Amino acid sequence: MLTEFRNTLRRSWGAILGWGLSLGALGFFMMGFYDTLEDQRAMLEQLIAQYPPELMAFFGGNGTANLFTPAGYLTMEFFSLMPVVLGIFGVMAGSGLLAGDEENGLLDLVMAYPVSRSNLFFGRLLGFAVTLAAILGLTWLAFVAGIGTTSMDVTAVELVRPFVSLYAIVFLFGGLSLCLSMALPSRGMAGMLGGVLMVASYFIQSLSTLNESLEKVAEYLPLRYYQSGYAIEGLNSDWAWLLGFGLLFTALAWALFLRRDIRVSGEGNWRFGFAKIVFKKPA
Amino acid sequence: MTDTIILAQSLTKNYGSVQALRGVDLEVRKGEIFGFLGPNGAGKTTTIRCMLDMIRPNGGTLRVLGLDPQKEPVAVQARTGYLPGEFAFEGRLTVEGALKYLASLRGDNFDWGFVKKLAERLDLDLKPQFKNLSKGNKQKVGVVQALMHRPELLLLDEPTAGLDPLVQQEVLKLVREANENGTTVFFSSHILSEVQEIAGRVGIIRRGVVVETAGVQELIQKSLRRLRVRFAAPVADGALGQIPGVSILSQDETSVSIQIEGEMDALVKALAKYPVQDLESERPSLEEIFMAYYEEE
Secondary structure: OHHHHHHHHHHHHHHHHHHHHHHHHHHHHHHHOHHHHHHOHHHHHHHHHHOOHHHHHHOOOOOHHHHOOHHHHHHHHHHOOHHHHHHHHHHHHHHHOOHHHHHHOHHHHHOOOOOOHHHHHHHHHHHHHHHHHHHHHHHHHHHHHHHOOOOOOOOHHHHHHHHHHHHHHHHHHHHHHHHHHHHOOOHHHHHHHHHHHHHHHHHHHHHHOOOHHHHHHHOOOHHHHOOHHHHHHOOOOHHHHHHHHHHHHHHHHHHHHHHOOOOOOOOOOOOEEOOEEOOOOOO | OOOEEEEEEEEEEEEOOEEEEEEEEEEEEOOOEEEEEOOOOOOHHHHHHHHOOOOOOOEEEEEEOOEOOOOOHHHHHHOEEEEOOOOOOOOOOEHHHHHHHHHHOOOOOOOHHHHHHHHHHOOOOOOOEHHHOOHHHHHHHHHHHHHOOOOOEEEEEOOOOOOOHHHHHHHHHHHHHHHHOOOEEEEEEOOHHHHHHHOOEEEEEEOOEEEEEEEHHHHHHHOEEEEEEEEOOOOOOOOOOOOOOEEEEEEOOOEEEEEEEOOOHHHHHHHOOOOEEEEEEEOOOHHHHHHHHHHHO
């Protein structure tokens, strides 16, 4: 398991640096802009008042007052969009964790080595979990570095909380995509479906603040339980539920991986025939 | 039973409505090189992948090294070396990195000196990244990784695919040496010449069923050959058609095209009575051997 864990981490260093440094740079500069916001408050309030409420809803705000509090600012400027932005990483990494190598033929080789399916699965899952933590850890460090450039009244520990919530929601999308990749015949389809569910969840959750008929649907969506930047004021237990569901999906993916056949390179296409999926026959 | 390394009885595997294996019966004995022959799609790869628990059979019995691969896959994999039909690896790693990673999957105790020796024999450079290798060199990496831990059983799925003739010979030599050192070899191929060169026995699989298991010489007896003979002087019609196993495909005054099944002796003796100017022999493809076999059936 440790070999696969190390191997997954080795393959993820590009993702860690790419995502971590990019989001970190965004966070660092965003912290610095907080003070300039206060200087231009009157003008911004006027501007925001003219925005349609639907637009504000997509940025996690429901009024101008929010933008001028640390929690509201962090939410609207950064954390509201992160489940979708970093969710892309979660969906891609989750759907490709095993199915990617399966489709390019590498898994056919690795599975011939004396590594149990469980060890392979959990080695890679642990690699994904640590990679995600490393990306968010780098981003958090940049935020903490940014505290010194702003008068925002927030501590490093308080800043950990929204990252915990963000970790849980991205892990959930990753786990869901991993599960889909074990159930569906191609990685591409799993990634696409995972992405559609993620974006649809974001839209419904955002619009539900304005449309009561969507409110009931939103209650069943994971983004309802994502605390965003408001977590700096106190973290509730919702993150644990999100993480729990993420683990539930990974457990389901594990069960499927233990039972299913490993495809060979070139397999993994959809073939529709009277609503039946037929796998390509290997040589 | 202890001398049986691979035993398959009535092994079946379905992919939806497609029956990939329809009752494979097979026995491979300890210390032999067993060639597994069949055209593309016959079920060669599916059979091998069942042996390593990559896919699960729908029915029948399978034992590898005396173990059930579905119940004890890790124990089987620990004692087996495998070369997949399409050898793929992560492109960013160097050959050395790839082999070290694979070796680490078997634990840290491996003989790197032996790996380097294998690489040298195949003229394989360990420094380049895998993605920069030619198809033949990628296949060489596959051969090295299959042999590097000196397995008890080698499962090779078309091991010489993509290799030039010289390297093909070296690979077959390595396989033979491994066999001489006690490794049982099971390899699939659709190239009769290489099977003939190293295998003691062969199994022929067709549409998911093993239709023949025999010694190589026995299989060759079943094969058809084509001969084209040119004579220095005209030869009478029907002069060669009476020889057992010989069919005349076409004939004119000074040349004849013949198809022959089985021993050549009678034909050679008959030809000796005529002024032969030229003789061309064409070895049959495996497909033609299949045809000969099924015509008999």
